[in-house]
Amino acid sequence: MLELFQNIFAPPRHMILLVIAAWLGLTLAEKRAERFNVSKDDLNNVTFYGLLAFIVGGRLSFALQNLVAFTKSPLGVFSINPDLFDATGGIFVAILVAMIYGQRKQLPFWSTLDALTPFFAVMVIGLGLSHLAAGTSFGYATDLPWGIDLWNAPRHPTQIYETLASLLIFGLLWSLKLNPRSGVHFLSFAALTALSQIIILTFRADTPIVLDGYRQMQILAWVVLAVSFFLIERRLNPEAK
């Protein structure tokens, strides 16, 4: 079953899973957009510009970080190869463009994030599935009966943990009654995702290690969790100092 899935979506086809997730996530977000006082058109536009900025920004960020290589062959900027990409730079540019668009259209910041939460949640599920298809984000070798054969060893199926956790988070947020305070829906998603990552990253063998054994991404996830809690409390009690 797993082998069939990995054969069908072997790289570079694993990216199809992200495209499907983006489409499905946006469709679900549209369905509930009006509950958050955000129109479907605005939601579509902010997502479209954000995704476009992610693609263009990711490529430009990569080119800027490797300026010498691109100076010698400038047409490389237009190469169709997706490996010429910096995802962090892409996310930064996407956030920037989405914020500029939101401000120009006077979209309510927290409500728009709440409306986009199903989109983000489904994208995280798609990301887990694409990791599973590509064999990336792999786990430590294990003797546990649910270990999967990957990279010449039975390993923790961290990609499956990731997918199941994000499915659970999506299901929880989709079924729970919405908090009347804007932003709480999105911040709950951020906190739950950060918490799930802190646990799952323990079993991942490919994460950068800092300070003699600490996983950099776990520390980052902990900071996201703390900031999410702080902001949830601020949204629930705007008057509290």
Added chain:
Amino acid sequence: MNRSQRITLYILVLIASAAWIVLSADGSASDAIADTPAPQVGFAAPDFTLETSSGETVTLSELQGNAVLVNHWATWCPPCRAEMPAMQKLYDEYKDQGFVILAVNSTVQDNPMDIPPFLEEYGLTFPILLDQTGEVARAYQIRSLPSSYFINRLGIITEVVIGGPMSEALLRTRIEEALK
């Protein structure tokens, strides 16, 4: 849940997760995968010995100390053909710094008679290895062509590029990373 209950919950969750991070810290993680041969970034590159199109024998592990690009290709594969000129150009540019290309022809699914005219057409001077049994393709778990593995001087895979063609800029960034 009132405000003080919520704050207590936040603090408990933050303390528990911080404790989890500290208790699960493990400095040996990257060392463990670097010792295991597997065709993925961070692992040791699976070793192989193959004959070149000119009859010499090449063993990957004997090239340790060099940065190596192992490129799996076939003559009938259009993106493989398209990336060859850039590979040749950068091979000429970087070979003196210790950069080697091993172009592993998937001979098991290619016509060996097509290889010499192909080499001539593209003026390729780097070693062309013949994977006649498909053993190396299996070791590298090849699912599509071209597939390229950039290996650093320690024999660790630094980058995997599946599909192509690789542009000159992409090749240059990956080669420089492998040469570090």
